[in-house]
Amino acid sequence: MKERILKRNQHEFNSSGGFVLYWMTSARRATYNAGLQCAVAAAYKHQKPLVVFEALRSQYEHASARHHTFILQGMKDNRDAFAALGIPYVSFVESEGHSGSGLLSQLCQDACMVVTDWFPCFFIPKMIDAAAKKVECALLAVDSCGWVALNSTERSFPTAHSFRRYLHKNAHRLCANTLSKHAPDEAHAWLRKECASEPAQKISAELNEKLRHFKGVSLELPTEEIVKKTGVPSSPRAVEGCVGGAHEAQKQWRHFLEEGLSRYASERSHPDxxxxxxxxxxxxYGHISTHQILNDLWEREGWSPDRMMEPPNGRRAGFWGMSEGAESFFDEVVTWRELGHIFCHYHLENYASFDSLPEWAIRTLDEHSGDEREYTYTCEEFEQAQTHDPIWNAAQRELIETGIIQNYIRMLWGKKILHWSSSPREALKTMLYLNNKYALDGRDPNSYSGIMWVLGRFDRAWGPERPIFGKIRYMTSAQTKRKLKAKQYFERWEAHGQARLL
Ligand SMILES: Cc1cc2nc3c(=O)[nH]c(=O)nc-3n(C[C@H](O)[C@H](O)[C@H](O)COP(=O)(O)OP(=O)(O)OC[C@H]3O[C@@H](n4cnc5c(N)ncnc54)[C@H](O)[C@@H]3O)c2cc1C
Incomplete structure (x- = not known):
């Protein structure tokens, strides 16, 4: 746990304060949560009540009905989960403007300590550091992002292979440090009693009273109504049939374990x-944790660390001693996902900029930046799915309607934006804008991994050298169509495009 804790200011635990505040910002769940467990441990050690505070701002880049709905559905799950755990939960949904300005400092006036979540991208690091300066007690940011504690690697990795070698070499330590569902039972039993006591109840009533001085929207309203009252743009609209929150995350995960895992290695890339x-x-959105995913995966596989197979040499499959599906899934959810989180953590200032690409990629892209292009589209044309290529347009329509693009097609989506933009830098801008505006999983370290991978990050130089791409890996729509089982996928999104024209 120690390696997950990042101290963000110079204050110490204020023992004359009345409570520990867990400010939930990105690990938005009640289980397998390192920040929450750290806050419970501090409360237990100092015999102070704990209050969980979860908020939603209305002024962030790409705020919209789509993202807000998903987050709010999660907040409702958390309200219920903490009620069941007997831990006070207070929430604040900002209405129009900056109605929540100064709220955290007010809430923390009598706090012993604030514990929050660490997340290595978007506005979160800046928000945490600004808060750390304002509060008058210790503020700790705790990293629940993935299996590997971000600070523990001491560096980022240039390729998935080099990160796999790290994982293999550190596998036993990592397994031993995997989080459990909750803080230890004795701390929880004590906390439940403490939080039900009269003084603790008084504290949460006071915090709720303070919240009333800020103009917010009640979480008790129907989600659609809350979204309207926050004043965030109504477009992109919420994704029909895709419900946010820990409850749905569990359902989706169980379904995948039953239906997808055994087919994952061979069928993952095929949309149909x-x-x-x-x-x-x-x-x-932190509605599910990698620690739970790994615990469940290992249990299902009847796996224990003695199944690992020497040598720890970074090979893609065969080291962990799990089934083919489980190893393949592990490689995505740990190797690829955490490769990007670690990169952002160690390059907080420039992870999204063209200059953060490997030198060879910048050189080759710049050398070919002026190459003649058969097709060029503006960001608006891409956004409207108005290219000459029905396969690319299908991907863009999927993104707009469902908030996601199927994983293989997403690579093609990015590669063709590079192919048909006026320059690689313009392509980067377009990808970031479209991905982060429409994708429910956007504004994530994975967003920057995927988009930057299109431009060469975590990849190697490929031959033959081609116009526009240079030595960057090349993909074509025709190849993709041939390779994938995607007939229904293309039919669906083509029909969708035609319906829009009628
Ligand atoms: C241009 C481009 C943009 C992308 N933008 C995003 C994004 O905004 N958010 C995002 O989460 N992923 C992004 N990806 C990575 C990948 O496409 C998605 O993570 C994956 O398709 C999500 O679907 P899934 O949850 O069903 O994945 P599964 O195949 O079920 O994988 C499980 C989990 O592993 C992780 N994962 C899978 N593939 C990758 C990958 N290639 N890189 C990093 N992590 C991975 C994800 O967390 C995923 O949920 C992008 C890829 C590209 C090429």
Whole structure:
């Protein structure tokens, strides 16, 4: 746990304060949560009540009905989960403007300590550091992002292979440090009693009273109504049939374990075979944890660390001693996912900029930046799915309607934006804008991994050298169509495009 804790200011635990505040920002769940467990441990050690505070701002880049709905559905699950755990939960949904400005400092006036979540991208690091300066007690940011504690690697990795070698070499330590569902039973039993006591109840009543001085929207209203009252743009609209929150995340995960895992290695890439987990929005918003995923996976596989097979040499399959499906899924949810989180953590200032690409990629893209292009589209044309290519348009329509693009097609989506933009830098801008505006899993370290991978990050140089791409890996729509089982997929999104024209 120690390696997950990042101290963000110079204050110490204020023992004359009345409570420990867990400010939930990105690990939005009540289980397998390192920040929550750290806050419970501090409360137990100092015999202070704990209050959980979860908020939703209305002014962030790409705020919309789509993202807000998903987050709010999660907040409702959390309200219920903490009620069941007997831990006070207070929430604040900001209405129009900056109605929540100064709220955290007010809430923390009598706090012993604030514990929050660490997340290595988007506005979260800046928000945490600004808060750390304002509060007058210790503020700790705790990293629940993945299996590997971000601070523990001391560096980022240039390729998935080099990160796999790290994972293999550190596998026993990592297994031993995997989080359990909750803080230890004795701390919980004590906390339940403490939080039910009269002084603790008084504290949460006071915090709720303070919240009333800020203009917010009640979480008790129907979600659609809350979204309207926050004033966030109504477009992109909420995704029909895709419900956010820990409850849905569990359902999706169980379904994948039963239906997808055994087919995952061979069928994941084929859109018509639906073998992928669909978990990325839930992982992004912290509605489910990698620690739970690994615990469940190991239990299902009857796995224990003695199944690992020497040598720890970074090979893609065969080290962990799990089934083919489980190893393949592990490689995505741990190797690829955490490769990107670690990169962002160690490159907080520039993970999204063109200059953060490997030198060879910048050189080759710049050398070919002026190459003649058969097709060029503006960001608006891409956004409206108005290219000459029905396969690309299908992917863009899927993104707009469902908030996600199927994993293999998503690579093609990015590669063709590079192919048909006026320059690689313009392509980067377009990908970031479209992905982060529409994708429910956008604004995540994985977003920057995927988009930057299109431009060469975590990849190697490929031959033959081609116009526009240079030595960057190349993909074509025709190849993709031939390779994938995707007939129904293309039919569905083509029909959708035609319906829009009618
Ligand atoms: C241009 C481009 C943009 C992308 N943008 C995003 C994004 O905004 N958010 C996002 O989560 N992923 C992004 N990805 C990565 C990948 O496409 C998605 O993570 C995956 O398709 C999500 O579907 P799933 O949950 O069913 O994945 P599964 O195949 O079930 O995988 C399980 C989990 O592993 C992780 N994962 C899977 N593939 C990758 C990958 N290639 N890189 C990093 N992690 C991975 C995800 O957390 C995923 O939920 C992008 C990829 C590309 C090429």
């Amino acid at each position: 075979l639906s073998a992928a987990s669909g978990l990325s929005p839930y992982l992004h």
